[in-house]
Amino acid sequence: MRASFASDPAQTMGRRVQEEESTFRSCFQRDRDRIIHASAFRRLKHKTQVFVEHEGDYYRTRLTHSIEVAQVARTIAGALGLNGELTEAVALAHDLGHTPFGHTGEDALHALMAPYGGFDHNAQAIKIVTSLERHYAEFDGLNLTWETLEGIAKHNGPVVGELPHALSGYNALHDLELDTHASAEAQVAALSDDIAYNNHDLHDGLRAGLFTEEEIAELPMVGPAYAAVDQLYPDTDSYRRRHEALRRVFGVMVSDVIDTSRSLLAASGATSARDIRHLGRPVIRFSDPVWADLRQIRAFLFKRMYRAPSVMQKRAEVTKVVEDLFPLFLAQPELLPPHWARQVADAGGDATALARMVSDYISGMTDRFALGEHQRLFGRQETA
Known part of the structure; x- marks a missing residue:
């Protein structure tokens, strides 16, 4: 049964370009389907989560991460009586704006774009779904509903202060109430992101040999999970033991968000989706004890995985790729593909407009394409 504070597709604030709605899909389902069919969504298959895409077939990519986030989000939304289709749409779209090489690529591109307004992957996701995807005859972008766009823009909370250019430009045309x-539903997508990456980064870090099962068994939540598995399955092999333990950690996080959020929603007095937006505080949260445990797990992952020497070496190598490509395309825009070169001509020599086009082009690259372009244009492979 859907809760009164759930987003109702019948009460949607609509699309920027009016369309005839489907007779057999809700507007939020249609948004989800358009996201799945977007070129940017397919490219997530070859974009880094933590490890560069070609380093191993078993490591998560942005695509597999987004699918895992959507699965968690559907579960939580269903338990809380929320709209699962909107939740899934936001979850699937939340990483569309990521550059090649994950946060490393984003950091490099943000520094290069500092004179032109910087780069932000959440804002870039809005630009992709409102402008850069160009498949439909009647509009640029995917023409998503206001609710889905709002969720993509501010699933991590209100966006205040100086807005990234990619977000401010669209918001001026279609107010997403960023404050x-x-x-x-969007808040569920954000917490599901936390759940998914905390869990799968433990998996991937173990597979990469960055730490051992004995070491993570000393972490909160993880240790009790291993103890429970050892009691129930004392003779299981190490691979099954690991999976059984980490899926229990996963379950603890999901159950905690459901229980905590159910109480917060009941106490909020909200009777509509609008009430949720104007409470002034989030209603989808971890409990304080679990959040404290997660901070310890995240600190461990930051030190032992995200800043591991092998990962840092790779970060330096792929940073060089972005730092080489950006000024080259800026100085020689004729090297851009023909349809991008036409946009350069339309910019009429505006340096900022050119830089933003180059940023759009590079941020849309997959890991393998960026590495291939670097090898082609510079005659060497920095990450061999």
Whole structure:
């Protein structure tokens, strides 16, 4: 049964370009389907989560991460009586704006774009779904509903202060009420992101040999999970033991968000999605004890995985790739593909407009394409 504070597709604030709605899909389902069919979504298959895409077939990519986030989000939304289709749409779209090489690529591109307004992957996701995807005859972008766009823009909370250019430009045309919290569905997508990456980064770090099972068994939540598995399955092999333990950690996080959020929603007095937006505080949260445990797990992962010497070496190598490509395309825009070169001509020599086009082009690259372009244009492979 859907809760009164859930987002109702019948009460949507609509699309920027009016369309005839489907007779057999809700507007939020249609948004989800358009995201799945977007070129940017397919490219997530070859974009880094932590490890560069070609380093191993078993490591998560942005695509597999987004699918895992959507699975968690559907579960939580269903338990809380929220709209699962909107929740899934935001979850699937939340990483569309990521550059090649994950946060490393984003950091490099943000520094290069500092004179032109910087780079932000959440804002870039909005630009992709409102402008850069160009497949439909009647509009640029995917023409998503206001609720989905709002969720993509502010699933992590209100966006205040100086807005990234990619977000401010669209918001001037279609007010997403950036100073309020997002719907409960978008908040679920944000917490599901935390759950997914904390869990799968433990998996991937173990597979990469960055730490051992004995070491993570000393972490909160993880240790009790291993103890429970050892009691139930004392003779299981190490691979099954690891999976059984980490899926229990996963379950603890999901159950905690459901229980905590159910109480917060009941106490909020909200009777509509609008009420949720104007509460002034999030309603989808971990409990304080679990959040404290997660901070310890994240600190461990930061030191032992995200800043591991082998990962840092790779970060330096791929940073060089972005730092080489950006000024080259800026100085020689004729090297851009023909349809991008036409946009350069339309910019009429505006340096900022050119830089933003180059940023759009590079940020849309997959890991393998960026590495291939670097090898082609510079005659060497920095990450061999």
